[in-house]
Amino acid sequence: MSCSASENITALARDAVLYTLPLFEMARVRAAMCPRRDDSGQFAGDSPDSTLGWVNQLVRGRQLLGPQNREVVTPNNDTLYLSTWLDVGDEPLVLEVPDTAARYYVLGLLDFYTNPFESIGTRTTGNGARRFLLYYGDVAPPADDDLTPIACPTRDVWLIGRLLVDGMDDLAAARALQDRFVLKTLSGHPAARRFDVGMARRAALGDPRLYAAVVNAALVRNPPPAAESAVVAQYAAVGIGANIDVSVLEAPKLAALGSALDQVIGELGAPQPSALGGGWFLPVEVGASFGDDYLTRAHVSRNYIGALGVEEAMYVTADCDSEGRPLDGRYTYELSFPPDGIPQAQAFWSITMYDKTSCMLVDNVIDRYSIGDRSPQLRYDEHGLSLRLSAAPPVDASTRSNWLPAPDGLFYIMLRIYIPSAAHLEQRFHYPPIRRVQPQEGGVRTDQNSMAS
Template identity: 55%
Template sequence: MNAPRTPASDQAALLRDAVVYTYPLYEMARMRAATCPRRRTDGTFAGDTPDNTLRWVNQLFHSRALLGPQHRQVVTPNNDTLYTNAWLDLSEGPVCISVPDTAGRYYVLGLLDAYTNPFGGIGSRTTGTGTGRYLLHGPRWQGEIPSGMQAVQCPTNAIWMIGRWLVDGEADLPTVHRLQDAVSLTRLDGTPAARAFDVGMQPGERASDPVRFAAVVNRMLRDNPPPAEQAEHVARFAAVGIGAECDAGTMDDAQRQALSAALAALDAELAAPIPSDLGGGWSLPVELLSTFGERYLERALVARNYIGALGMEEAMYLIADCDGDGQPLDGRASYELVFPANGLPQVDAFWSLTLYRKSDCMLVENPLCRYSLGDRSPALRYEADGSLRLLLGSRAPDTPSMQGNWLPAPDEPFYVALRLYVPRKAHLDKTFAYPPIRRVSA
């Protein structure tokens, strides 16, 4: 279908609406292409040539080591858990998932729809830590739920299941590996659910080519229609070449240039410094429970910088890229973060502080191979009054006893993420007082 013409005076505003709304669809497609396995656990490839875009969906893939600087598939990655992920496609029927008894260990199998809404999850907080069997099905499926299974209706056919398993150090890895291996995905008849699927992209593609962007999001819209209450909003985008029935290949030079400019403007906007809305330089960029609703710009921001984020009741992600005086954090200076004895993070699972390079949102190599500190860090030293002082910067502390409290930074701008897993009420209702990051040397 050719995109109908729209007056130039309206095109810029409509294009902005279109790219803001569909940007998360592109990022989900890009992440699926980058992380969906090309090869099954038995060694079978989904396609017969290296340049094909076939991948295995409904196939579990596990991380076996805690993420570090060498892992670059996901921005702002955590360094606390192992992952058990799967890209699900429910267009041909439900997928059944079985989980083991974790003996009280924290875990979550978070479920994101194609628009990045964290609509549900299986795990410690929601379903407990015992064995369980669940049937995940698409929005239009109707059928009988097998005995002993709990049904999970999914808003779209494309689902990203992002699993996290708490790990207490290297010695704990074999135990977590066994738990990962005990998870299974099957069809209703009990056969393995994995099948080949064309993801339509190659790893590494970015939203810079307007024709590719339009082609990817148009397909995503076809495969994963928006919620009924948003359909009228989305239908307007056909006037600028974005829609389930639109053909990106028919865009002319003027339309391509306009879309390219809209994408560049959005990317610059989403890369801007984060305003502090919690005081002390802290912000809460991901503030939702199970859906963004009509907060499309916030949804695009999270898709660019924090894709894979869960709902706040499961995990909160506090970000600081400036100190308490509003100056950008830079590893060439030294900083401290002091939690008073009665002001430590309040969580029912765990908390951690992780440091990232600002330029690419990635972990940074350092001599200690230390990327996060938190309530499970064995070398942390608390003050006599029970307070906790953490040190940030590229220079090691002068005091040897504070080495365990040092989170190394690169000699360039950085930011930190304070993760709160299963946060308590003080965090959820935003009455918790977050201490500022203070600059202590130039």
């Protein structure tokens, strides 16, 4: 192979991975999250290693997520999740939503390329009881004024819902409301059915043959938009395409895919520039579709899968301080919102701590994973709201109510703003700089033994 041909294959493999990474990540998360049992307790498969699960079955998360929940990266700690993996290819599905009164909720619908093509909830459809018809392809929705039709761009869809919880005392009421969401077929029967997720539940990104197999199967079920079919057709040269048999892929193609996977994973994990100043950036700024911005789509699928459209939620993130240094829990950081500079959200706002390596919530002995407008312990003063971020608790006990524990290493934080104001959407809001406190504060480590002493 000539040098020029090798360079072309290398570039093409990278483009193929960037385009198709959302398909792999959606398949990976579906494999991890698809329930093994239906509501009656029946297993989909006949062994613990079976790749069969149940689709079209609502899964109700009964607890606010913590470090032990590792299925989805960068999860929130503010809402109960309500989710299901949908197959709308055989027949339309009916989703019944109850009256949620004053409680904020949203049901985000993502196609298999991670485009947040539609949302149901407080902001878009209101809090009253509604019925929605989810369909795919050239299905003619029935003439029924009681059903709101929603066309799905792909056969496979992820419905990921969030119901706001106002503290632990509110959990029982939120759980009762979860039970009133119903999914059924158009004919009125239970919608749940067996489905082969096609990969192990703990499969990791990296094996090029597995990657090609998963992506190619997804392309069969979820073809790209017609306008992008010619782009995707080029990827056959590196083993990516519907109906390509990966068992006979030549070594050069596998090597090119493997190198591209390593390269892209590295690129997508690199610190982001502080476009908003002070260490902050906005990793997800999408409406109903990423369009042809495949790089951003891949970045979001790898690091923030399940993100909603920007008008529903903004995910303002920081992994560096105001001087551009990576955030590290071995140091102490201060974050101060002035009285007129508190985040402006019609639903709620919160700041959540994540381990940089795993993209998961950070275990700590005070079980505090986020802090926000519903945190009862927060202390405001005439200067506004000042927060401390560190692995060690503040020396000054009076500031510990506003302390968000960090890991003993690299971390990032995310400021979630649900139903953000125009000041946020138009990027007129000033995000306070994340300042490293000098000298580094001392303090007791957050391990169990030292805290107990």
